[in-house]
Amino acid sequence: MNTALFGIVLSTILGLLFVFLFAILVLEQRNNGRKLPGPAWVPLVGNRRELKSDSDMRIALRRLQHKYGDIYKLYLGPSPVIVVCGYEAIREMFIKRGIEFSDRPAAILGAIILNGGKGITAVSGDTWKNQKRFILATLRNFGLGKSTLENKIHREVNLFLSEIEKQNQALFHMMSPIATSVGNVISHLVFGGHFSYDDARFKTMADAFSSFLRFVSIGSPVIFWPILRFIPGDLFGIKIITQKMQVVRGFVNELIDEHLKKFDERNIEDFIDAFISEMKKVDNRESRSIFTREYLVAIVMDLFLAGTETTSTTFTWASFYLASRPDIQNLIFDEINEHVGTERLPSIQDKQNLVYTEAFIMEVLRISSIIVLSVAHAPVTDVCIRGYRIPKGIRILPDIHSVLSDPKVWGDPENFRPGRFVSEDGKLIKPDEFIPFFTGKRNCLGASLAQMELFLFISALVQRFEIKPPEGETLDIKDVDEYVGGVHSPKPFYIRAIPRHV
């Protein structure tokens, strides 16, 4: 299409959309039902101004909650979105009436670029239920929560510790080594192999996923105006992201081909084998089957995307708090030294004795709140909540940060204080409001895996090394904390790892 013709088509479409939006506005105003509160919005642009009014979007979100209450409506571009804040509203909608809010909105552009909208995070209804059941059962078969997986994680822990040793007490950034390690834990489960620390394929995949997460963050206009992706050039960076995703998809397809070639029904070794085994059993003419190659590619990509950046970002935050709070790091080390010693790696069995270490991990998950706004949900049918009519399919964003930073729940949410999770008689406290993995029917599928990894990697790191800021400096939260959308990760910071036993 030449540029002039493209301009005419684009302006006609935009004109029609404008009329359509104006009609929605008029219809909404005529609606006699109780209207959800929310800021006035500008057609086409939505409430971008309100969300971007602060350098840190969490401040804007807290202000909106304060002004409009726990359930309010926003417009992101032309799309209406309902934001749900505070534990009570989240409990009411996603726990008590969880099934009614367990769909995802119709495949949005982000999910389509990632996996054709077919992976576990994007699907709804029976497809979602069947995928979730199969993935959880298969991951359990391959050791989730069992010692077989712990042995594999320990192998990765040892490689990780050697990698830290190689830094030779010089300054380094934690994200790179830990991303490879947690990526390798998923790799063991998914395809039965692992990457070396300098593997170019892994670096490409990690880079593609973190660019993707930045891109789908709440602010990208092309997500809400998909037509913008046809503008010549790559103003919104969508073409480069799509290319990167194609490279990752090619790599996943190679893995599947390798598995198909050596497939042996009597020797099912990993998730891909287990899925292929089901593919061979079911009749693929049955159109509702989830056991197709397309679904397999999408699920594998989802598991890597959902399981790598989240866990490695949390771990990177943990290394920040270790380096910036030597008092807390000493308490963790003393506990490990007392209950495990230094001759063997801490194991899952030790969890019951390493209460303060567990509390430290919970406090990192709480205060870093890496998923500020959860993945969008959608009502399965039209529903009524607190007198508000909520239409089927609308995007609902649970505001996890509003719960994890609520002063009514935590008292001093801004302070890093692991002791809040330890009772006076030394037991671990798990408040209902502790929801970094969200809650209800659609909560994180990898929560127990992530907690197992964080425990085994963090306890081993502190057992072996003293984590320190750069010589003669201190690390301050103000220098690393910002949230602009996507996963809440710290700005780059550098630390040293000093071996405790030479």
Ligand code: HEM
């Ligand atoms: C610290 C690490 C992690 C955090 C904080 C985290 C958090 C979350 C959150 C908030 C959601 C959205 C729930 C919702 O729909 O509202 C989610 C979904 C999900 N997570 Fe995690 N996650 C972590 C690690 C993992 C790992 C290791 C996996 C591994 C396999 C994983 C797999 C998934 C999947 C597949 C979903 C989609 C579930 C569904 O749609 O039913 N996550 N996670």
